[in-house]
Amino acid sequence: MKHSNDKSIKFDSLVLEHHVRLRAFVRSLGVDADWVDDLSQEAFMTAYEEWETFDSKRDFGKWVRGIAANIVRNEIRKQSRRRRILNSDLTHLLLNHHGQLAERSLPMTVVAIRACLAKLNSENRNIIQGRYVDGFSILELADRFGKSAANMRQILLRIRRQIRSCVESHITMEDYHG
Amino acid sequence: MGDDRFVELLGCLLDGELSEDELSELALLAKDDPGRQQEIQVQLEGEELIALSKDDLRDSTLFLSALQNRISHDTSGSPIGTRLSFTRRGGWRNVLIPSMVSAAAIALIISVFIFWSPGDHNNVAQLVQAEGLLRWTGDGGRIDETLDVGRPLSGGTLELLAPDAGATLRFADQTSVTISGLAMLTLSEYSQKVLHLRYGVLSANVSMQPEQEAMVLHTVNAELLIEGTQFSVVADPSLTRLTVHEGRVRIKRLSDGEEAEIGAAQQSIVRIDDQDPLRVVALGESKYSWRANLADDVAAGWSQEDALSAYGTQVRNAVGQGEMTDADARDSYMQFVLQLKAEARLGAVPMQTQSRTGGLSGDRGGVSYMIAFSVPRGNDAVPVILAENSHFRIQGRVQTPADVEFGFAVLDADGKAGGKYRTIQSIDSDFDLVLPASIFEMLDNQGIQSASGRTLVTWWCSANDRDIGLEITGVALDRP
Numbered sequence: 001m002k003h004s005n006d007k008s009i010k011f012d013s014l015v016l017e018h019h020v021r022l023r024a025f026v027r028s029l030g031v032d033a034d035w036v037d038d039l040s041q042e043a044f045m046t047a048y049e050e051w052e053t054f055d056s057k058r059d060f061g062k063w064v065r066g067i068a069a070n071i072v073r074n075e076i077r078k079q080s081r082r083r084r085i086l087n088s089d090l091t092h093l094l095l096n097h098h099g100q101l102a103e104r105s106l107p108m109t110v111v112a113i114r115a116c117l118a119k120l121n122s123e124n125r126n127i128i129q130g131r132y133v134d135g136f137s138i139l140e141l142a143d144r145f146g147k148s149a150a151n152m153r154q155i156l157l158r159i160r161r162q163i164r165s166c167v168e169s170h171i172t173m174e175d176y177h178g
Numbered sequence: 179m180g181d182d183r184f185v186e187l188l189g190c191l192l193d194g195e196l197s198e199d200e201l202s203e204l205a206l207l208a209k210d211d212p213g214r215q216q217e218i219q220v221q222l223e224g225e226e227l228i229a230l231s232k233d234d235l236r237d238s239t240l241f242l243s244a245l246q247n248r249i250s251h252d253t254s255g256s257p258i259g260t261r262l263s264f265t266r267r268g269g270w271r272n273v274l275i276p277s278m279v280s281a282a283a284i285a286l287i288i289s290v291f292i293f294w295s296p297g298d299h300n301n302v303a304q305l306v307q308a309e310g311l312l313r314w315t316g317d318g319g320r321i322d323e324t325l326d327v328g329r330p331l332s333g334g335t336l337e338l339l340a341p342d343a344g345a346t347l348r349f350a351d352q353t354s355v356t357i358s359g360l361a362m363l364t365l366s367e368y369s370q371k372v373l374h375l376r377y378g379v380l381s382a383n384v385s386m387q388p389e390q391e392a393m394v395l396h397t398v399n400a401e402l403l404i405e406g407t408q409f410s411v412v413a414d415p416s417l418t419r420l421t422v423h424e425g426r427v428r429i430k431r432l433s434d435g436e437e438a439e440i441g442a443a444q445q446s447i448v449r450i451d452d453q454d455p456l457r458v459v460a461l462g463e464s465k466y467s468w469r470a471n472l473a474d475d476v477a478a479g480w481s482q483e484d485a486l487s488a489y490g491t492q493v494r495n496a497v498g499q500g501e502m503t504d505a506d507a508r509d510s511y512m513q514f515v516l517q518l519k520a521e522a523r524l525g526a527v528p529m530q531t532q533s534r535t536g537g538l539s540g541d542r543g544g545v546s547y548m549i550a551f552s553v554p555r556g557n558d559a560v561p562v563i564l565a566e567n568s569h570f571r572i573q574g575r576v577q578t579p580a581d582v583e584f585g586f587a588v589l590d591a592d593g594k595a596g597g598k599y600r601t602i603q604s605i606d607s608d609f610d611l612v613l614p615a616s617i618f619e620m621l622d623n624q625g626i627q628s629a630s631g632r633t634l635v636t637w638w639c640s641a642n643d644r645d646i647g648l649e650i651t652g653v654a655l656d657r658p
Contacts, residue, residue: 015245016238020230027226028219033194036226037236041245048249086191087201090218093208097215110238113231118480118527119491132232134321138193153189160192160224167227169491 011051015044018061020108025065029072029098030091035084039075043068061107069095108167116166124159131156183207184214191218192225239398239416243432301330302367303347306354309598309621310343312336333367338378340529341478341550341638342585342598342621351385353393358587358598359552359636360477370394379552379635381410381589384425400448403428409440410589412552412635418448421461421561431456461561468562468634470551470653472524477636478550479650480525489514523574524549526641526648546583549650550638561633562655564588568615568630571654572639575608577647584613584639585621588632597621599629615655 023040031039047054047064054063073095075085085091117128123145130136130144142152187204190196196204208214230236305327314322316334325345336345336357344358349371357363361378371393380395386406387393395402397413400420407425411418420429422440430437431448436456440446443461493511496502502510526547553562572584585600599618603611615629634655641648 012242012246015242019238019241020227023230024223024226028222030218030222033226033229037241037244041241041248044245045249086196087198087205089202089205090208093205093215094219097212097219108227110231113227117228117231128228128232132228138189150186150189153193154185156192157185157189157221160221160228163228164220164224166491169494 011048014060017107018064019044020110020113021061022064022068024108026068026072029069029094030086031072031075032084032086039071039084040068042071046071069098112167113163116163119166120159120162124155127152127155128159188218188221192221237398243398246433301332302365302371303331303349303355305329305331305345306348307344307346307356309345311339312343312345313339331365333365335362335364337362340546341548341636342587342600344587344598349385351387353383353385355380355382356589358589359550372396375411375413377414379410379412379589381408383408397448399432401430401432403430414552416449419445420447421445429456465562466565466568466655466657468553468655470553470637470650472650472652475551475553476524476549477552478527478529478548478638480527523649523651526639526644526646528644529640546640546642547644547646547648548638548640549648550636551653553634553637564615564629564632564634564655565657566616566628566630568655568657570611570613570615570637571652571656572611572613572650573609573652574639574648574650576605576641576649578645579604579606580641580643580646580648581605582639582641582646582648584611584618586615586618586629586634586638587636588629589635590632597629597632 019040022043023036026040026043027033027036043064046067047060050067054060072085072091075083076088076091117125120128127141127145130141136144138149138152138156142149145152147155184204184207187196187200187207190200191204204218208218305325308325308327312323312325314325314331314334314336316322316332331347336347338345338357338359338361341359343360344356346354346356347365348354353371355363355373357375357378357380359379361380362376363378363380364374364376366372370391371387373394374396376398382393382395382404384393384404384406387404393404395404395411397411397418399416400413400418402409402411402420404427405425407427408423409425409427410421410423413419418429420427420440422442422444424442426442427440428437429440429446429448438446438456438458440458444458445461446456446458448456490511493502493507497504497507526549528545529548570584570586576582581602582605583600583602585598587598598621599615600621601613601618603613618629637653639648639650
């Protein structure tokens, strides 16, 4: 490893464990989709730099999400053309809302997401394929599936809700198993 | 303004179609409504989770690799910029500064960026053999699933979408590259051959390359430099196994830059979590037997983990709906866990396969319910060879009587193109079959040819209906 020592090995495994939830969290604060990975990596880099201050008894996922939230907060102050967020008002709102919620901390996995996607009915799976793999717009999807654009948006909203809920229950069940 | 407008704006937000004014309007609509704020967060999270699971360019290993490089540059005080950006529907953003990603990612980024650039595209290779379901993404991101043999290819990505698929490309200098099974290969438009094997099995017969322009093959965790040789590579997100049949290939482990030269009849395996020196091992005597590891060798199948997850959700829902007490749910769940532990098994998953003459999926629009293994992936793996009298022992079950297709793919011993073979058997319920390899028929209508002496690379079975409930509990190859 380029940064090969015990700290790095431990850190890499924590990154692999927590990156999915962190990326989802960063996006949920209204960060531009194209900048989610950049900002998430910046949070991990800060965590790496501040490693000595981290109490290993604490929840790493929660700590690094806190770092990410601070980075996002700083984005609001930037000039608009250099910002990685979609809209200051929206991100401000979402940061405040996040602060009022009980923090979820169990890691999410891509395996769990794929298991949840596999449970969708075939039409919804095809819609997801069209939207996220083939890159069709809402209008193209609506046309292909013989639905209105508004209806297609509603379907996608339902699917996203369903997937997120399924992934959370997957984690809870794994925890239950443990 | 009510819910309709909120939902419309939220939908457009996720589609990336909101103006600055509309974004402010959405924020205003959600300002005093925690329920709407929650819904925005749920939708954005859901969007990100699905996007992550569907985009191979954003997987864990590439993410970690890019992060490690950024940390390296950061701690070394490098002044080089370190921002990373992906665009969801347009490829990679050209503000990406290459120094922070691994060599593999760099090649991929460069090649993908080139492919999606407007302008002329240089044909670099020709498709000379194609079988099963293939997808080509090139020419500005255009997707093509009707690939005819003889088609010229420029920069782009070729995906094999089913375990029984295969394709061979030939370059102008007669270098040939064959991929088989589930695989994903990206070609660059350079005059120098630059390829990225994201996953799958690849074998190549490489003509002598011009000086300073060796062929480069990237996998997720290794980089290969080839001047002229015959070799094969098995790659997945965590492992690269290189076997050289003739000549020499230089391999570099991307995690630490360690390099080694692999000669004829030698093999090297690079794992993502390797901490030890790069190992080069001589190919021992080939094996004639193989037993599938249901956890490690699986290429397609519904695993125990998936089954556990599904059952967990099922009992959880039952508790939620008052159909089961919490204690009963826990007991039921634990019994299910114990049952899974008692017997390893894999269930079939739906896969798009191209209809074939005489195949099981021909009358169903190309969908089969399939289980597949890659052979082999072990650390000390040596080629598994089929002998004249080899036989497969296959154990499993079906819920309803059905015709089940069993098949396998092989490569020639020298790593050049191989073939695929299948047989269809009528199955009633639990089964424990012993099938001589000689009864499997070659797939591409070239008559029955013996697979004897060839290296086994993929094994699969499939049924044409989910309700058949095809499961596999064991597969082994042996000879008397």
